[in-house]
Structure formats: structure tokens, C-alpha cells
Amino acid sequence: MTEQIKGRTLGGILYKGFELLDLYGPLEMFGQVGPELRIVTVAQQTESIRSYQGPQTVAEYSFDECPSLDLILLPGGFGTVEQLGNDRMLSFLRDRSALAEITMSVCSGSAILARAGLLDGRRATSNKWYFNLATSQSDKVNWVAQARWVEDGPFATSSGVSAGTDMALGIIARLFGEKRARRIADGTEYEWNSDPNRDPFHKFLNKGRL
Amino acid sequence: MTEQIKGRTLGGILYKGFELLDLYGPLEMFGQVGPELRIVTVAQQTESIRSYQGPQTVAEYSFDECPSLDLILLPGGFGTVEQLGNDRMLSFLRDRSALAEITMSVCSGSAILARAGLLDGRRATSNKWYFNLATSQSDKVNWVAQARWVEDGPFATSSGVSAGTDMALGIIARLFGEKRARRIADGTEYEWNSDPNRDPFHKFLNKGRL
Numbered sequence: 001m002t003e004q005i006k007g008r009t010l011g012g013i014l015y016k017g018f019e020l021l022d023l024y025g026p027l028e029m030f031g032q033v034g035p036e037l038r039i040v041t042v043a044q045q046t047e048s049i050r051s052y053q054g055p056q057t058v059a060e061y062s063f064d065e066c067p068s069l070d071l072i073l074l075p076g077g078f079g080t081v082e083q084l085g086n087d088r089m090l091s092f093l094r095d096r097s098a099l100a101e102i103t104m105s106v107c108s109g110s111a112i113l114a115r116a117g118l119l120d121g122r123r124a125t126s127n128k129w130y131f132n133l134a135t136s137q138s139d140k141v142n143w144v145a146q147a148r149w150v151e152d153g154p155f156a157t158s159s160g161v162s163a164g165t166d167m168a169l170g171i172i173a174r175l176f177g178e179k180r181a182r183r184i185a186d187g188t189e190y191e192w193n194s195d196p197n198r199d200p201f202h203k204f205l206n207k208g209r210l
Numbered sequence: 211m212t213e214q215i216k217g218r219t220l221g222g223i224l225y226k227g228f229e230l231l232d233l234y235g236p237l238e239m240f241g242q243v244g245p246e247l248r249i250v251t252v253a254q255q256t257e258s259i260r261s262y263q264g265p266q267t268v269a270e271y272s273f274d275e276c277p278s279l280d281l282i283l284l285p286g287g288f289g290t291v292e293q294l295g296n297d298r299m300l301s302f303l304r305d306r307s308a309l310a311e312i313t314m315s316v317c318s319g320s321a322i323l324a325r326a327g328l329l330d331g332r333r334a335t336s337n338k339w340y341f342n343l344a345t346s347q348s349d350k351v352n353w354v355a356q357a358r359w360v361e362d363g364p365f366a367t368s369s370g371v372s373a374g375t376d377m378a379l380g381i382i383a384r385l386f387g388e389k390r391a392r393r394i395a396d397g398t399e400y401e402w403n404s405d406p407n408r409d410p411f412h413k414f415l416n417k418g419r420l
Contacts, residue, residue, distance in 0.1 A: 012265065019238070020234050020237055020238045020241060021234060021235065021238035021398065023234075024230050024231060024233075024234035024235075024238075024265075025231065025234075025235070027230055027263055027265060028229070028230045028231035028234075028263065028371065030263075031230060031261075031262070031263025031264065032263075038264075039263060039264045039265060040264075041265050041266075048258075048268045051241075052241070053237055053238065053240075053241025053242075053249060054241065054248075054249045054250075055222065055234075055237060055249060055251050055267060055268070056251075056267065056268040056270075057265060057266065057267055057268070058258045058265070058266040058267070058268065060266075127399070128399060129397065159399055160397075160398065160399035161238065161397075161398040161399050161400065162398050162399050162400040162401070163399050186411065186414060187339065187370075187371075187418075188231065188370065188371040188372050189337070189338060189369055189370035189371050189372050189373050189410075189411040189414075190371065190372040191372070191401070191403065191410060193401065200399075200401060201396065201399040204396060204399075208397075
């Protein structure tokens, strides 16, 4: 018998006004893993979803038709605020993260996870400039103000925008080994900040205005 | 009379098998400039274009219907090879770069620009791992093997994948000032390699195999 490769499926969750690099930094890195990891895009409806910056991404699956997800990637962005009141999004994230191996958020995406109650009792971080947006969603989360990203059990949350790319490589290291993550960083000519505790942007904590 | 802001339009050029971060790293940064810069997506036909990693981006304009472009952004990726023989792509790039303020390529995108003859007599760089793919398109280009990115007149070419994000901030600094570029890097929690001559990935020159 030939050895069976365990295939995983990663779902990138889209919503109007998501931040481009929150989604595509991690998808670039996960996309280098190869046939062991399939990437799909998911939104409430199958349609083209406009990012905050303008360009539109195709959602291949609706929440209802979405295949089983091993990994979930939730971007942030100014569209976050609307999603905090979207019960369909919150219940989709509750249902699917319960079955997933790892649920990741980038930037203000952790505000949505916290609103869904998914981070209660766990350590988590968020965008530095708008940290209050996350912390105000739940006081049962152990919010970590100084971290590039935080892993706690099946959840991983990153700081703002670019931090998601560093977290993605951290998760690749966890699932596929450190060597693989290094090779992917080198192949994409990416200077990986591989230390989750090194946070050069902590100094901007809550300096942003919504 | 109120002061008129000079509005610019940036066109992200899509083709099948483009590399995600080549496009979206720069678009994240340019997307922070605000109303002075409009981002549009362009491809040979108006359709959804599948990236090398899988996710599809909507092309809002076809080559024929594309509005006037002040800035052009051409990503690389394994889809590059097919485009080297696509006369419609080459002639579109020739026609539009002649009218544009700056034409940028990321990664192997410079191989396409070189094939179109646009870099002849100029300094340019490309992806380090597959540097030969670019240099073999034209021996009239002054290929720079060690650079994060290279600016020469109305053309700017970057090294592989992640280097495009550093170049984008460099072009933002040139057009809108260094302060603005720094603010955007800080706002997106991005550690900008702002020195175009600092190339940590030069050591991988031509180590890749197509």
C-alpha cells in the first residue's frame, strides 16, 4: 500500500470590506504547501466580494454549501464592524471552528471571533491600532497586547495586516515542520518574523480612530 | 476655487496563474493611499482569473475597455511562461506603458516586460530563484542580480514575490513622499525593507528549476 497523504482544506472567509493583505499574505504562504493543502474561498453567498481596497475576489462556496474545513482563515479590515452584527457569520464561525483543526484570524478578525464567544478563556491578540475594537467584544478573553501572533489550542490570532503572513508561516511550521516553513519563506523571498513574541508595532496600541 | 487633487489610476494586470502576493502585497499598500489613487483590475477578457494558488480575482476591465492608466502593476508567477508568447499581452503592455507614469513588475513579471522589449537599455531585476527566465528574454537589458527592486525612469522591477511590497512603498514614497510611505507601512504593521539595494535573497540566484 502506498502512503496516504493527509489532505487538508483551508477556507478563506470573505466579506465586504475585508483587508486584502489579511487574506492574501497567508494564502500566498499556504498556497506554497502543495497538494497536501487545498485552498477554497467562502462567503455568505457565492458572489464576488469587494475588498476594502476595491479588487473583488470570487467566493467559490456559500456558507451553506461549504465543504468540510480543516483550517479556517478569517481576515480583518474595516468591514469587520458590519460583521460583528451578522448572526449568519457568527454562527457559521461557531459551527465550523468546532470541527476545524485550527481557526485563524488576522488583524481585527479576532474581534469577530471574540463576538462569537469563541475566544473566551483563551489568549488572543488583534490589530494594534484598533486593539479596543477586539477587547470590547469580550472581557472573558485574555487579550495579549504585545505579540505578533498568539496560538492557543485550536485558535491562532495575529496582529494587524502584515502579521498574518508571519502567523501563517508559524502554522505551516506547526503542521508541516519548521524546515518547510523556512523553505517557503525563502522561496517567496520573504523575511519571516518567526518569533510570535516580537512585536515591533506594540507602540501604536490604540492610536487609531474608527 | 478648491484645490484639485491629481487623481491617478493604477491597473493591476491579471492573467491565469499569477502569483497572489505579487499582486496583493503592492495593492494593499497602494490601497492605503486613499482617494488620490483608484485601483482597477484588468485582463485580456473581463472574467474571473484564477491565481496560481487557486483563488480567483475579478477582472473589471478587458484590455480593449481599460481606462487610462497612470500606474501599471504586472505580477509574476508560473503563469508568466504562457504570457511570454501572448502577443495581446505584449502589445497591451507596450501601448499602455508608453502612456503611463510608472510601469511596475514584480518577480518574473519583468520577464514579460523584457520580452515586450520595454526594458531594453534599462536597469532591471527579477525573481532570484528563476533569474535566468528574465535574462534570457533580452540581452539588451542591464540585469541587476543583487537588488530588492530597481527603478529606471518610468519602469520599476522587483525581486521575487514579497519584494513587490517593498517596491510599492518605494514608489509611494516617490509619488507621495517618504512620510506617507512610512505611515502606510506602520498602519499595516509592515516592516518595510526601504533600501532597494538590500537583497537578502541574492544567495539563491538561479537555484530554482522550472
